[in-house]
Amino acid sequence: MDWHAWHEEYERDDSSLGRRLRVVQERIREALDGCAPGPITAVSLCAGEGRDLIGVLASGHPRAGDVRARLVELDARNAEVARQAAAGAGLPNVEVVVGDASLTRHYDGMTPADLVLVCGVFGNISDDDVKRTVDHCTELCRPGGTLIWTRNRRKPDLVPQICTWLEERGFLRIWVSEPDAGFGVGVHRFAGEPRPLSLGAQMFTFVR
Template identity: 55%
Template sequence: MSRRDWSAWHEAYADPDSALSRRLVVVQARIRETLDAAPPGPVRVVSMCAGEGRDVLGVLDGHPRRTDVRGRLVELDPQLADRARRRAAAIGVDLEVVTGDAARSAHYAGAVPADLVLLCGVFGNIADVDVARVVAAAPQLTAAGGTVVWTRHRREPDLVPRILEWFAAAGFVQVWLSDKSEGYGVGVHRFAGVPAALRLRLDGTLFRFVGRD
C-alpha cells in the first residue's frame, strides 16, 4: 500500500461542509466543554496522531484557560507536526509537539497521566485488534477523573458498540456519544479508575497505522 499524503488529506478541512470539518466542530465542542469544566490549575493534554492539532489548538486560540494547558502532541508527519508547532507558538500555549510515531508509548513519557487525552483520527485508521489495544492502554495515559475524546467512523461493520464495551472494561464511564445518523462517531469517556504506570517498550508499539479512514 502506498503511503497516504496526509498533508493533502487535511485539505478537506477547507470545505466547511465536508464530513471532516463537521466532525471537527463536534470534537472541538467536546474539548471546550472539558476545559470549561476543569478545576482551577494546570490542565494536562495529550494528543495521539495529532496532525496539525486543529482540534485542541482551534479551541485554545482565545480560550480563557489556554495558559493553564500543558502537554504534548505526537504526530509522525513532519509537515503536519511543524504546522502544529508553529500554531501553538503563535497562540502562546505550552504544548510540546513531538515528531514521531504516536504508537510508541515512549513518546508519552513525562506527559501522562493527562487530564484530557485526544484519540481523534486514530481508530478509523488502525486494525480492530489495535483499537482494543489502545483502549486497554488508556488507563496508562489518563489521569483519575480525566477525559478521553475519540473518533471512529460509523460505516459497517460498525465498531463503535464494541469500543464502548472496551472503554467500560478499562474503567471508563461514557459521557457523550454522537448520533449514528451523523455518519461519524465522536465519543467522550471519563476515567473512573486508577491510573496505571506507563509501560515503556522500546521494541513494541500500541498499533500499526494503516490509513483506512
C-alpha cells in the same frame, strides 16, 4: 496516504471531517471547562496539524494558559503546521513532537493526563489494535480525566464495541455522537486508577 493533503478536507465546512472537527472542538471546550483550577495536562495521539486542541486554545478559551500539552505526529509537515499555529497563538506550553504516536515512550512525563485525544486513529488501525489502544488509555488518563476519540460509523460499526471496551476498563460514557451524524465522536471519563505507563510498548500500527 498523504496525511498532509488529507487535512485539506478540514477546509470544507460541509465535509464530514470539517463537521467532526467542530464537534471535537466543542467536546474539548467542555472538558476544559470541567477541569479543576490549576494546571491541565493534555496529550494528543496522531495530532496532525493540531486543529482540534490548538484551535480551541487559540480561540481564547479561559483555561488556555493552564494547559500543558504534547502533540505527537509522524508527518513532519503536519507537525510544523501545528508548531507554527501554537507559536502564533502564544501557546508556549504546547509541545509538538515528530514521531510515531503509537509508541508509549512519547508520552513519558505527561501521563496520566487530564485530557487525552485519540482522534483520527481508530478508523485507521485493526480492531485488535483498537482494543490494545483502549487498554493503554488506562495508562494515559488520570482519574477523572477525559478521553475524546473518533471512529467512522461505516459497517461494521465498531463504535458500540469501543464503548463497551472502554466501559469494561473503568471509563464512563459521557457522550457519543448519533449514528447518522456521518462520523463517530466519543467522550469518556476515566473512573478507574491509572496503570503505570508501559514504556517501550507499541499501541497500534496504521493499516493505510
